[in-house]
Amino acid sequence: MKQKILVAGGTGYIGSHTTVELQNAGFDVLIIDDLSNSNIEVLDGIEHITGIRPDFVQLDLKDKEGTRKVLEQHPGIKGVILFAASKAVGESVQKPLKYYRNNIVTLLNILELMPEFGIEGIVFSSSCTVYGQPDILPVTEDAPIKPAMSPYGNTKQINEEIIKDTIHAGTPIKSVLLRYFNPIGAHPSAEIGELPNGVPQNLIPYLTQTAIGIRKELSVFGDDYNTPDGSCIRDYINVVDLAKAHVTAMNRMLDGKSEENVEIFNLGTGRGVSVLELINTFERATGVKVPHKIVGRREGDIEQVWANPERANKVLGWTAQETLENTLKSAWKWQLHLREKGIQ
Numbered sequence: 001m002k003q004k005i006l007v008a009g010g011t012g013y014i015g016s017h018t019t020v021e022l023q024n025a026g027f028d029v030l031i032i033d034d035l036s037n038s039n040i041e042v043l044d045g046i047e048h049i050t051g052i053r054p055d056f057v058q059l060d061l062k063d064k065e066g067t068r069k070v071l072e073q074h075p076g077i078k079g080v081i082l083f084a085a086s087k088a089v090g091e092s093v094q095k096p097l098k099y100y101r102n103n104i105v106t107l108l109n110i111l112e113l114m115p116e117f118g119i120e121g122i123v124f125s126s127s128c129t130v131y132g133q134p135d136i137l138p139v140t141e142d143a144p145i146k147p148a149m150s151p152y153g154n155t156k157q158i159n160e161e162i163i164k165d166t167i168h169a170g171t172p173i174k175s176v177l178l179r180y181f182n183p184i185g186a187h188p189s190a191e192i193g194e195l196p197n198g199v200p201q202n203l204i205p206y207l208t209q210t211a212i213g214i215r216k217e218l219s220v221f222g223d224d225y226n227t228p229d230g231s232c233i234r235d236y237i238n239v240v241d242l243a244k245a246h247v248t249a250m251n252r253m254l255d256g257k258s259e260e261n262v263e264i265f266n267l268g269t270g271r272g273v274s275v276l277e278l279i280n281t282f283e284r285a286t287g288v289k290v291p292h293k294i295v296g297r298r299e300g301d302i303e304q305v306w307a308n309p310e311r312a313n314k315v316l317g318w319t320a321q322e323t324l325e326n327t328l329k330s331a332w333k334w335q336l337h338l339r340e341k342g343i344q
């Protein structure tokens, strides 16, 4: 029989790509999402790619009774992947309580309901933001956790702690904490991708919107950092590669292969790329120019961070496969698809 997985936040950017990979791997998926930062048409995209429409319930996971009812109606869920969260770093500074409430209450509800319904494991979306500016690069999972630079980052740190404490206290569940570096790109079919609300804050959606003419020019936030070309360095990871890591992590927990009840993995390529290098690579890969100018640093930005992904490579058995060129091409194809559909 197919195993059933709850994907909390499954119509979002990473959630939708993960749903596709779970279905491709033979899992049944139930998505719960309140559609606060995504839309229902994402289900069509998932169905076009996989031939399967996942079960979907529109619900705010802060509603514990509502979530309990959904779980009663969908018995037999084995694992949960928690994406549902607010994720805009800047907004979190303006509206901290929104972030603490959304991101923490949702996790508390899920952790309380898991043993009630015999759900065995939770994969949690964490972030390299927990490392702040690491002292040693590439950064490993053992690097110290630095004070969070934003309420958003703080919710990731707190949620990791909540999961660890809950399992330490004897709750019969397992967890894998996945620390993402910078997920970018879209499914190669361009059926699903990233749909930012309003003016994008993240680099790639701003870049592709500039390339297509929605934005006049891309601002490069600083060229006076202590890096080879002066711009910030990140580890950009293909979203489909990232999605596949969730399937591997879920299989590992459900097959009883976890070495510890809470395991932590960096999900990155191991390669640091600067903002200017990224713009050049995009232009080379797509043949499309990106008007850009250097402006001042963005407050709260970290100078440079990239992953040491060896643990994920060796222990989890997952390695990022896609080239940066192809990933950027997929982001561009998605932007063209949005234009065709008249969305953006």
Ligand code: UD1
Pocket (backbone or CB within 6 Å): 087, 088, 089, 127, 128, 129, 149, 150, 153, 182, 201, 202, 203, 204, 206, 218, 219, 220, 221, 222, 232, 233, 234, 275, 298, 300, 301, 302
């Ligand atoms: C941030 C968060 C990360 C979160 C991610 C997705 C921190 C430290 N990082 O990553 O946890 O998961 O957002 O929401 O909180 N840039 C420009 N021009 C732009 C936009 C960005 O030059 O218009 C540069 C930035 O300075 C940075 C790089 O591009 O060097 C990537 O920025 P962005 O895509 O916003 O991601 P992060 O800030 O790395």
